[in-house]
Amino acid sequence: MICELDESVTCGRAVTLPASVDPRTVARAVRAGEATDGQTTIRVRAWRPHPVHERVGCLHPEMGLHVRTALAEAARARGLSTRFDREIRTLAEQLSSLAIEGVETEAQRRAVAAASTETERLREEVAQTRGELIARREGDAETASVAQQFRDAARDLSEAETTAAAARQNLDRRRREARAARDRLEKQLALEDDIENLRRQARAALVDRIRGAYESAVARVPGAPTPPFDPFDADAVTAALAVGRIAAFDAPVVLACDRFPSPRAASAWLGAPVIRVPSQ
Template sequence: MRIVDDGRVVGDGRALDLRGEPYSPATVRAAVRGEGAALSIDCPTPSRWWEWLAVPGDGTDPLARLTAAARARGHRPPSERALAAAERELRDLTVETVDTASTRRRLADAGTEVERLREEVAAARGRLQSRRETGADTAEAEAALEEATRRLSEAETERVAAEQAHEAAQRRAREARDARERRLRLQDRVANRRREARHALAVAVADEFDTAADAVPGEATLSTDPLGVEGDDVTAALAAIRLAEPRAPVVDATDRFDSAAAAADALDAPVIRL
């Protein structure tokens, strides 16, 4: 492991003490991932599980660290395929937001307009009939009836369109409701499979975790029924690191060890101490 800052070699070796240097755990962590700017760290590429283990004391859930360590050791829970399938199905599921209120209002407005125009047509027809009976000129009354009839026809067309739009919205709303119910079922399935996976992984490394916890400072124990890590979270984090044996460096700012070398020996991993 070699650390370079703008051309200046900051450290070289398996255990590096960078206390006194202006680096935060986040800066060093990013550099280990190859995302540093001025700071670069030449080290093995972090595994996919390293992120959960890299910084003891950063608040990561102890069980999440433990399951990451178990996976880093090659353990695969029986429910892994079922979990992956459920997660993929949940990820691919889309739930449409459907507004039936606006289509309902449109339909109601269209119906009201049709009723109003029907009354207008009836009144226009009555005026025309009255003028015919009295022998008066009917041209204006005929034109008024024709115009009212035309507008009624248009309103009836709009009402049919509004009915179709509302029916389509109601159908989509039912489909959306079914999708929401399916999403809830999938969320429950994913949560159950995750619990099963987490429990299986913890059981698989329970004895190794206890041994690793005995090798690092502090007290931490693993309970599998009910599942949980009891004791000190930092100790649990250090034990998970020792269990995982990461090749990429651990960023240690815990002050649990007298030196970076002591930390590297206890954790069986390269260490950058801050």
């Protein structure tokens, strides 16, 4: 492990940084390779961490921990699997294939309303012009101009009816798309529920398989409460140390807690590189 703090470079399996550095920033540097704390840039070159590092890669007194979730990830870090994994992957692939997009129909509804209003107006105009044309014919009056008005109105009505029919068809199509989108959304929600249920079952199975190792590790954590007590009710630092011990870490663990006499002792107990950040 190589740890760079501005221009200072420290190498080894157990290093100590100044107390002025935020341990959470150091943990981000472990995960991303580099992070900045105010005016200070921290770089860490080491093995990239497993996802369990997000939970137990930075230990400090104010931390929280979902022990069972962390334990399940520790089991994954050790290469353990469950009978639920294949189905989870299959459902996740189905979920990723669903393209969920909202389908709006407001514009199409407005177009249908406008086309319908125009059609009704032109129908009234055609009827009125037809009546005037009939009256002129019956009275032997001149009909040429009114006949032309009638033909123009009839033509405009035909075009308006065509436009209205197209608008209704477009609205029907958009409504079908909206129904299909709602169906896909319902399927998405059902798949998400199924996946989450399977993941809960997988976590429970992993925790059961690693429970004994965790309970044994908790009993050996320096500064742990005196037995008897429920290992799953241990304080977050004690639980995180136990999870870290059994998680087969390769990436550095950031320690900002006083449980070990030295960073080297912490590294030996965890079986992982350690970056010590003393409490201020």
